[in-house]
Amino acid sequence: MVEREVAQRLFxxxxxxxxxxxxxxxxxxxxxxxxxPNFLVSPVGSKINRLFVAGVVTEIDNIGTEHDLWRARVVDxxxxxxxxxxxxxxxxxxxxxTLEIPEYVSVIGKARIYxxxxxxxxxxxxxxxxxxxxxxxxxxxxVDTAELTLDRVDAFSKAxxxxxxxxxxxxxxxxxxxxxGLAEGITLALDHYHTDEGYLHKLKGVVLDCVRSIGTGSGxxxxxxxxDHVLELxxxxxxxxxxxYAELVxxxxxxxxxxxxxxxxxxxxxxxxxxxxPKIGILKVVS
Amino acid sequence: xxxxxxPHIEELTKALENIDIGESQIxxxxxxxxxxxxxxxxxxRTIIRKxxxxxxxxxxxKDITAGLKGFEVTGRIIDVTEKSVNLRSKETVIFSGTLAxxxxxxxxxxxxxxxxxxxxxxxxxxxxxxxxxxxxxxNFGQRSHIEKLPDDTxxxxxxxxxxxxxxxxxxANTDLSVxxxxxxxxxxxxxxxxxxxxxxxxxxxxxxxxxxxxFTSWVSLDGLDIGSVIRFENASVRMFRGVPSLNxxxxxxxxxxxxxxxxxxxxxxxxxIPEPVAIGxxxxxxxxxxxxxxxxxxxxxxxxxxxxxxPECNRVIQKNTCRVHxxxxxxxxxxxxxxxxxxxxxxxxxxxxxxSEIVYGRSMPxxxxxxxxxxxxxxxxxxxxxxxxxKYLAVRGNTSSNxxxxxxxxxxxxxxxxxxxxxxxxxxxxxxxxxxxKRGEVYNG
Numbered sequence: 001m002v003e004r005e006v007a008q009r010l011f012x013x014x015x016x017x018x019x020x021x022x023x024x025x026x027x028x029x030x031x032x033x034x035x036x037p038n039f040l041v042s043p044v045g046s047k048i049n050r051l052f053v054a055g056v057v058t059e060i061d062n063i064g065t066e067h068d069l070w071r072a073r074v075v076d077x078x079x080x081x082x083x084x085x086x087x088x089x090x091x092x093x094x095x096x097x098t099l100e101i102p103e104y105v106s107v108i109g110k111a112r113i114y115x116x117x118x119x120x121x122x123x124x125x126x127x128x129x130x131x132x133x134x135x136x137x138x139x140x141x142x143v144d145t146a147e148l149t150l151d152r153v154d155a156f157s158k159a160x161x162x163x164x165x166x167x168x169x170x171x172x173x174x175x176x177x178x179x180x181g182l183a184e185g186i187t188l189a190l191d192h193y194h195t196d197e198g199y200l201h202k203l204k205g206v207v208l209d210c211v212r213s214i215g216t217g218s219g220x221x222x223x224x225x226x227x228d229h230v231l232e233l234x235x236x237x238x239x240x241x242x243x244x245y246a247e248l249v250x251x252x253x254x255x256x257x258x259x260x261x262x263x264x265x266x267x268x269x270x271x272x273x274x275x276x277x278p279k280i281g282i283l284k285v286v287s
Numbered sequence: 288x289x290x291x292x293x294p295h296i297e298e299l300t301k302a303l304e305n306i307d308i309g310e311s312q313i314x315x316x317x318x319x320x321x322x323x324x325x326x327x328x329x330x331x332r333t334i335i336r337k338x339x340x341x342x343x344x345x346x347x348x349k350d351i352t353a354g355l356k357g358f359e360v361t362g363r364i365i366d367v368t369e370k371s372v373n374l375r376s377k378e379t380v381i382f383s384g385t386l387a388x389x390x391x392x393x394x395x396x397x398x399x400x401x402x403x404x405x406x407x408x409x410x411x412x413x414x415x416x417x418x419x420x421x422x423x424x425x426n427f428g429q430r431s432h433i434e435k436l437p438d439d440t441x442x443x444x445x446x447x448x449x450x451x452x453x454x455x456x457x458x459a460n461t462d463l464s465v466x467x468x469x470x471x472x473x474x475x476x477x478x479x480x481x482x483x484x485x486x487x488x489x490x491x492x493x494x495x496x497x498x499x500x501x502f503t504s505w506v507s508l509d510g511l512d513i514g515s516v517i518r519f520e521n522a523s524v525r526m527f528r529g530v531p532s533l534n535x536x537x538x539x540x541x542x543x544x545x546x547x548x549x550x551x552x553x554x555x556x557x558x559x560i561p562e563p564v565a566i567g568x569x570x571x572x573x574x575x576x577x578x579x580x581x582x583x584x585x586x587x588x589x590x591x592x593x594x595x596x597x598p599e600c601n602r603v604i605q606k607n608t609c610r611v612h613x614x615x616x617x618x619x620x621x622x623x624x625x626x627x628x629x630x631x632x633x634x635x636x637x638x639x640x641x642x643s644e645i646v647y648g649r650s651m652p653x654x655x656x657x658x659x660x661x662x663x664x665x666x667x668x669x670x671x672x673x674x675x676x677x678k679y680l681a682v683r684g685n686t687s688s689n690x691x692x693x694x695x696x697x698x699x700x701x702x703x704x705x706x707x708x709x710x711x712x713x714x715x716x717x718x719x720x721x722x723x724x725k726r727g728e729v730y731n732g
Contacts (some may be wrong), residue, residue, distance in 0.1 A: 003570075003692055004633045004692055006567075006628060006630065006631065006633050007583075007585050007628045007630065007633065022632045052583060052628065052630070053584055054677070061617070106583070106676070106677030108585045108676070108677075129585065129676050129677075131672070133678070136705055136707070137677060137678065137679065140679060140707055141583075143707050143714065144630060145630075146714050147714065148630045150718070169731065179567055204718060207718065208718045211711055211714050211715065211718070214707065222475065227708040277382055281495075
């Protein structure tokens with residue numbers, strides 16, 4: 001029996017922090033049924049082959065030359081998922097080619113890792129299915145993902161505390177009610193990333209911000225939350241030479257906004273021509 | 288030469304430490320291969336492979352699944368009967384019966400006359416298992432080795448046969464019989480033909496606070512009905528599609544429980560819609576009776592939409608041709624096959640016409656209209672994907688496992704209520720402990 005790969009739930013931050021992939025020919029050959037999938041391992045031990053995300057599409061580009069290749073940015077409250085749909089994902093490509101942004105979507109797809117040279121890793125999603133959803137489904141996804149992420153963080157904490165490694169750690173985690181896949185993922189992640197309590201704490205902060213984002217904004221389809229706030233803030237900050245993007249993000253955060261939301265708002269403002277980017281990293285409000 | 292090989296022999300001995308061979312034997316094998324000028328690495332690999340295949344894991348009866356080969360098992364023969372079967376048009380005598388150890392029992396078949404007697408404790412080497420009546424059965428044949436062990440190796444027959452008192456959730460395929468207390472939720476009579484004779488049997492469902500299970504009674508249950516709480520002893524357990532079912536027969540002692548105040552369940556509590564179970568938990572069981580799963584529809588599978596069935600056998604057919612009944616006048620039907628995934632696991636879910644109409648939001652005539660207008664058989668399938676992919680769905684029904692994974696045939700399906708607010712509060716509590724006043728710090732890391 002070949003088991004279907006479970007669609008993992010994780011926030012963009014955890015996904016994009018993942019730099020470590022397993023190819024079965026290097027790792028284990030003896031997978032039942034002969035065919036073993038590739039996995040991306042996240043810093044807290046998600047073994048990601050397939051994933052399910054819900055978020056806001058903020059940008060769609062056709063970057064293909066010979067053939068269409070659609071790239072989309074799907075934003076959750078913690079960051080951005082990059083989606084590529086080319087000629088072998090015709091349904092997703094057609095969907096993206098006609099979609100108006102911003103729009104809430106769900107994406108089911110496979111994790112892709114691209115390493116043009118050692119040290120630089122690009123993570124993206126190759127979609128199997130994209131569909132429009134409503135704001136309620138997006139909020140529910142955030143809640144599901146928050147719960148499952150915290151479960152992973154808790155299990156990872158136990159792994160750090162146990163001081164075990166390898167098969168001993170896998171056994172220990174399974175005895176502590178972790179599913180087999182997660183126990184393996186945590187063991188691999190601990191060995192590769194040396195994830196510490198500091199990272200777990202940071203990720204918990206990300207989860208908290210994501211949960212807090214529920215209910216903010218108008219919930220309307222065409223309003224990326226905080227857009228007006230961000231515009232106000234930019235006007236406030238601009239002393240004539242434009243605004244440093246990084247500084248804007250820091251100040252906006254200090255006012256209780258979430259990074260993903262700020263990024264989405266800036267993109268929307270750029271797309272609507274409310275501001276522009278005279279130099280990379282510098283924004284200026286159109287007066 | 289030998290000195291050079293010593294570390295390699297040591298390494299091989301270590302790799303094969305569970306296996307009963309000596310260092311000298313490994314040394315000889317290695318030397319023989321090297322004399323043929325086989326490269327050292329290849330020679331080592333060959334030796335490991337050769338001896339691994341003779342390595343026999345020792346199994347407990349409860350861990351035996353169908354399709355295992357070459358294992359060792361020890362058990363006491365509870366009963367054994369001689370049977371004459373027709374094997375490749377040759378009359379053959381086989382011996383079958385029941386084998387038990389401390390925590391499980393299973394049936395066995397011996398293909399040779401080993402003069403087995405009930406009560407004996409035996410160790411079987413190189414046994415194999417297969418599926419028989421939906422359970423695993425130990426088989427031993429010509430290549431198996433049987434050894435009789437002293438009587439005190441295992442508890443006595445009486446002790447091994449004591450039917451355990453169990454909660455219904457814990458009834459498993461290594462229970463030949465069980466005892467428990469449960470309330471009857473469903474109860475109906477049915478006429479069946481057994482060996483040419485008409486018999487009235489009773490079918491139904493019993494439940495306690497942990498689970499529900501189907502039951503069949505071959506004896507009359509006078510004075511009992513829906514709502515009765517019963518105590519039963521020595522009910523035999525049969526497996527059907529991975530789900531255990533209870534059988535009450537003349538060996539079963541059944542009685543009504545009069546004082547029910549002390550019980551942890553009532554008819555009402557046992558009869559409620561079950562709480563959703565994490566799909567990851569459903570996946571580790573071969574089958575579950577009356578369970579609820581909740582997740583996102585992450586895929587609508589091909590074969591969903593309007594389909595045509597054979598009027599004789601209900602098989603799905605193409606172009607009015609059934610592979611059993613030839614050319615037939617097909618009957619239209621509608622169904623949805625979906626993958627439901629909650630992040631812990633994935634099950635395929637089957638929705639019949641009635642449930643498909645509810646979930647899809649269109650009746651079958653409306654769906655047929657879509658096909659007419661689009662002039663494409665796939666139009667409904669495409670539309671279903673658009674309507675349903677990504678949505679949350681709850682389904683209730685029985686699960687079973689087959690070669691494609693776990694499947695749930697839905698008896699009911701609904702879009703679950705949005706409980707986001709409650710869960711957000713719970714999450715805040717879970718995150719709150721060490722979080723107050725630390726917002727800024729989180730980002731700087």
